[in-house]
Amino acid sequence: xxxxxxxxxxxxxxxxxxxxxxxxxxxxxxxxxxxxxxxxxxxxxxxxxxxxxxxxxxxxxxxxxxxxxxxxxxxxxxxxxxxxxxxxxxxxxxxxxxxxxxxxxxxxxxxxxxxxxxxxxxxxxxxxxxxxxxxxxxxxxxxxxxxxxxxxxxxxxxxxxxxxxxxxxxxxxxxxxxxxxxxxxxxxxxxxxxxxxxxxxxxxxxxxxxxxxxxxxxxxxxxxxxxxxxxxxxxxxxxxxxxxxxxxxxxxxxxxxxxxxxxxxxxxxxxxxxxxxxxxxxxxx
Amino acid sequence: xxxxxxxxxxxxxxxxxxxxxxxxxxxxxxxxxxxxxxxxxxxxxxxxxxxxxxxxxxxxxxxxxxxxxxxxxxxxxxxxxxxxxxxxxxxxxxxxxxxxxxxxxxxxxxxxxxxxxxxxxxxxxxxxxxxxxxxxxxxxxxxxxxxxxxxxxxxxxxxxxxxxxxxxxxxxxxxxxxxxxxxxxxxxxxxxxxxxxxxxxxxxxxxxxxxxxxxxxxxxxxxxxxxxxxxxxxxxxxxxxxxxxxxxxxxxxxxxxxxxxxxxxxxxxxxxxxxxxxxxxxxxxxxxxxxxxxxxxxxxxxxxxxxxxxxxxxxxxxxxxxxxxxxxxxxxxxxxxxxxxxxxxxxxxxxxxxxxxxxxxxxxxxxxxxxxxxxxxxxxxxxxxxxxxxxxxxxxxxxxxxxxxxxxxxxxxxxxxxxxxxxxxxxxxxx
Numbered sequence: 001x002x003x004x005x006x007x008x009x010x011x012x013x014x015x016x017x018x019x020x021x022x023x024x025x026x027x028x029x030x031x032x033x034x035x036x037x038x039x040x041x042x043x044x045x046x047x048x049x050x051x052x053x054x055x056x057x058x059x060x061x062x063x064x065x066x067x068x069x070x071x072x073x074x075x076x077x078x079x080x081x082x083x084x085x086x087x088x089x090x091x092x093x094x095x096x097x098x099x100x101x102x103x104x105x106x107x108x109x110x111x112x113x114x115x116x117x118x119x120x121x122x123x124x125x126x127x128x129x130x131x132x133x134x135x136x137x138x139x140x141x142x143x144x145x146x147x148x149x150x151x152x153x154x155x156x157x158x159x160x161x162x163x164x165x166x167x168x169x170x171x172x173x174x175x176x177x178x179x180x181x182x183x184x185x186x187x188x189x190x191x192x193x194x195x196x197x198x199x200x201x202x203x204x205x206x207x208x209x210x211x212x213x214x215x216x217x218x219x220x221x222x223x224x225x226x227x228x229x230x231x232x233x234x235x236x237x238x239x240x241x242x243x244x245x246x247x248x249x250x251x252x253x254x255x256x257x258x259x260x261x262x263x264x265x266x267x268x269x270x271x272x273x274x275x276x277x278x279x280x281x282x283x284x285x
Numbered sequence: 286x287x288x289x290x291x292x293x294x295x296x297x298x299x300x301x302x303x304x305x306x307x308x309x310x311x312x313x314x315x316x317x318x319x320x321x322x323x324x325x326x327x328x329x330x331x332x333x334x335x336x337x338x339x340x341x342x343x344x345x346x347x348x349x350x351x352x353x354x355x356x357x358x359x360x361x362x363x364x365x366x367x368x369x370x371x372x373x374x375x376x377x378x379x380x381x382x383x384x385x386x387x388x389x390x391x392x393x394x395x396x397x398x399x400x401x402x403x404x405x406x407x408x409x410x411x412x413x414x415x416x417x418x419x420x421x422x423x424x425x426x427x428x429x430x431x432x433x434x435x436x437x438x439x440x441x442x443x444x445x446x447x448x449x450x451x452x453x454x455x456x457x458x459x460x461x462x463x464x465x466x467x468x469x470x471x472x473x474x475x476x477x478x479x480x481x482x483x484x485x486x487x488x489x490x491x492x493x494x495x496x497x498x499x500x501x502x503x504x505x506x507x508x509x510x511x512x513x514x515x516x517x518x519x520x521x522x523x524x525x526x527x528x529x530x531x532x533x534x535x536x537x538x539x540x541x542x543x544x545x546x547x548x549x550x551x552x553x554x555x556x557x558x559x560x561x562x563x564x565x566x567x568x569x570x571x572x573x574x575x576x577x578x579x580x581x582x583x584x585x586x587x588x589x590x591x592x593x594x595x596x597x598x599x600x601x602x603x604x605x606x607x608x609x610x611x612x613x614x615x616x617x618x619x620x621x622x623x624x625x626x627x628x629x630x631x632x633x634x635x636x637x638x639x640x641x642x643x644x645x646x647x648x649x650x651x652x653x654x655x656x657x658x659x660x661x662x663x664x665x666x667x668x669x670x671x672x673x674x675x676x677x678x679x680x681x682x683x684x685x686x687x688x689x690x691x692x693x694x695x696x697x698x699x700x701x702x703x704x705x706x707x708x709x710x711x712x713x714x715x716x
Contacts, residue, residue: 012382012391032422039408039419046410046451117405118423119382119397279385282378283300 021275025121032120036128041135055139059095063087063143070214079216080248082151085159088144089242090213096137096172097179097234098204103129104183104270105200108191108281115282122278126184130176137172148245159246171241177263178233181270188273191281212238230255233262289394290475290507291357291380296389298350298375298531349375350531353389357524362508364522364539366546371528373511377477380509395474395507398424403464409453413444413463416452420467434470441496442466469496476500479511519543554655555682556584566661566676572603573662578680580658581643587685593646595681597660600639608632609674611642611713612661617654624651627665628713642715655684 026033045051066087070076078086107126108115115122151159190196211234220226229235236255243249350372357363365373379386381399406423407416417438421431431438439445442463444455452460478497498521500506512518518525518539525542527535535545557579565571581594595613610630615623626646633640658681662674 007394008392009395010382010391010393010397012379012386012393014386014388029422029425031426031428034428035419035422039411039415042415043408043410114406114423116383118399120423120425282384 021123021271022121023123026123026127029120029124033124033128033131036125037132037135040129040132044136052139055136056143059088059091059140060143062091062095066091066214076215077219079218081216081242081246082157084147085144085151085246086216086242087214088147089245090238092137092141092144093171093175093238093241094208094211094213095140096133097175098208099133099136100130100176100179101183101186101204103133104180104185105187105190107184107187107274108277109187112282123274126180126274130180134172134176159248162244162247162251164240164251165244168241168244171237171244174237174259174263175234177267178259181263181266181268184270184274185266188277188281191277207232207234211235233259235259288359289356290359290361291394291509292390292392293353293355293376294390294392296350296353296376296379296386296391297348298372298379298384299346299387300349348387348531350379350386353533355526355533355536357507357509359394359507360505361524362510362522364518364525364542365509365511365528366518366525366542367528372531373528374479375531376528377479377509377511381477393475396425397475397477398468398471398473399477399479403461403468405464407452407460407464410451412451413442413448413455414439416463417467420464421471424468424471425473426471430472438466438470441469469500473506475507475509477509477511554584554684555679556580558680560677560680564677564679566673566678569673569675571675572606573599573601573609573674575599575660575662575675575677575680576639578658578660578677580681580683582683584683585686587651587683589650589685593649593651595644595646595658597642597644597680598639599642599662599675601633601637606633606664606674608664609662610665611644612663612673613644613646614659614661615651616657616659623656627663630665631713631715633715640715642713644713647712649685651685653685655682657682 045054048054050057063084067083070087071078071083103126107122107129111125114125148159151157186196186200190200210229210232212229217229217235217239218226220229236252236257236259239249240252240256243251353372353376365376367373377399378384380391380393381397406420408419411419414435417435418428418431421438422428439448442459442465444459444463444466447455447459452463455463478500500508510518510522522539525535525537525539526533527542527546535542537545555578559577560575565575575597577598579596581596582591587593597611608630611628612625613627614625617623628644631642657679659676659678660680661676664672664674
């Protein structure tokens with residue numbers, strides 16, 4: 001009887017098991033995954049003058065702007081770290097996080113035209129989005145590397161990679177998973193209740209300002225305020241990443257552990273709602 | 286048992302009518318509570334009813350499909366037959382996993398692809414070649430497969446010259462051709478074909494239909510074929526499934542199913558009916574008002590050798606109107622205008638409130654097929670803007686079937702797809 005059952009390649013049921021991710025299907029469609037990644041990268045600079053150079057401009061301009069507004073005008077300290085390095089690393093991480101959030105948030109609405117016509121394991125799209133975002137982030141880290149080299153040879157300040165630097169790919173995975181997870185949860189809500197989209201922009205902005213992107217977590221002397229900042233699951237990732245690449249400050253393993261636990265929970269929920277939603281969202285969108 | 290390719294087992298699909306997600310948050314929560322937490326059956330499933338669009342629904346939930354059970358054997362070509370809204374496309378959607386069924390199970394062997402999704406996921410900024418890879422991958426082809434077929438695909442699309450130009454520079458016809466070319470070279474075990482997709486110019490249509498026929502008849506693949514053209518269902522399919530109001534009405538050989546479908550759809554012709562308020566045009570003041578329409582021919586069996594005879598009853602709401610002409614508008618079964626005819630201006634007898642107009646189209650030369658009739662009453666001299674007193678939609682319908690009714694000679698010479706724009710002669714007598 002069991003062998004009979006296995007003969008079917010496709011079994012379509014009204015409900016499927018929770019967390020049935022069809023990873024085998026995703027693997028079968030790995031060529032599609034590659035095509036999506038390629039599409040995301042290539043189309044950014046089609047019909048542009050500077051082409052792939054745009055990948056560099058964005059973090060450089062943001063950093064210059066932050067240096068002017070926050071370091072010079074507002075006079076917010078970046079701790080012991082040179083502002084350029086501080087902002088550049090913060091921007092890099094935040095941009096990647098925001099990109100992953102976006103991927104999750106638009107997982108359904110952004111692909112409705114494809115989803116409504118053809119089946120493939122839906123998980124391919126967010127995975128490809130996160131991956132192409134990662135590749136972009138790698139390219140975007142080139143200005144950061146340049147600044148890093150500059151400060152490395154600068155006599156007035158001593159920076160250097162710590163051994164923890166080998167963990168840096170993990171950090172990007174953490175960011176991707178938290179961003180994607182939150183985005184997916186949001187997306188399942190916005191499919192049905194579209195007005196939430198308006199709130200989300202605001203929410204993301206708030207999240208950025210409570211994340212050590214433009215200031216170190218210790219900037220406020222206020223103890224209670226600092227405590228709240230530690231509740232942000234991204235805090236550990238940002239702070240520790242900066243430590244890894246400079247050796248300034250110290251590794252905060254506890255915050256990182258908190259981030260990881262948060263990631264696991266959010267990813268679990270995100271994937272759960274995603275796999276629930278992917279089967280019927282075409283009826284509600 | 287082992288050679289069944291697709292198995293539908295009590296498959297149903299329920300849709301919610303009206304706006305989704307407004308004022309239904311409580312419904313959402315209730316449903317979520319009973320299905321997910323208590324693990325019971327969806328309470329809203331019980332109120333689901335048969336999908337009949339013409340009656341006003343009593344509940345907010347409707348079954349687009351209900352209790353669909355049939356098997357498709359490997360290598361079989363099955364035609365899905367049914368009126369618009371019978372659930373054909375919903376069934377295809379379920380099979381191609383675009384949306385999930387509400388009840389039941391569908392099992393299938395092998396890769397399912399559909400020729401419906403022409404050019405899915407084309408990115409406007411990418412070149413034709415890049416889009417072939419992207420589109421092919423979306424349809425489930427591996428890069429290797431596409432590599433090996435690339436030349437054929439490009440050749441079939443006829444876009445070779447522009448293959449390294451971004452797709453946004455393509456005409457819409459070219460995009461469709463490129464998309465179809467990719468789809469045509471898929472090699473799935475199960476293929477879903479909708480004939481409506483015959484797109485593009487005449488030359489390409491021929492190519493596309495030829496390819497579909499080739500796939501359907503020669504490749505030994507399992508094919509589900511949706512068409513409104515009964516002749517092509519007869520020609521291409523071995524078996525048929527007739528859907529009606531979301532349910533399987535009949536399964537059998539293609540010929541049996543087509544015959545059955547043709548017979549049962551007789552009831553749907555309107556031969557003699559009162560005009561309902563909703564059928565009147567909205568821009569007319571109804572100085573004259575059509576109340577009833579009737580066809581005097583045998584509604585299912587109009588032949589080209591006999592005159593078309595119709596009768597309308599109308600009343601005069603404004604006494605000052607002394608004359609009118611009758612306009613008839615024929616639409617084919619797809620809703621496209623087939624032809625129009627206006628009678629001569631005819632005086633209305635004095636002192637009468639109601640009139641009966643008998644319209645005769647002596648030499649109609651209509652192609653074989655079903656037609657809907659609209660009527661108008663109007664005042665039209667060639668020196669002024671035409672002015673309609675009344676206009677009614679879909680007042681009658683009939684089917685032209687025979688060339689010679691007496692000897693049951695079917696009218697095969699002229700198919701509707703050859704074009705059916707015709708000039709009609711007509712005259713009217715009003716008493």
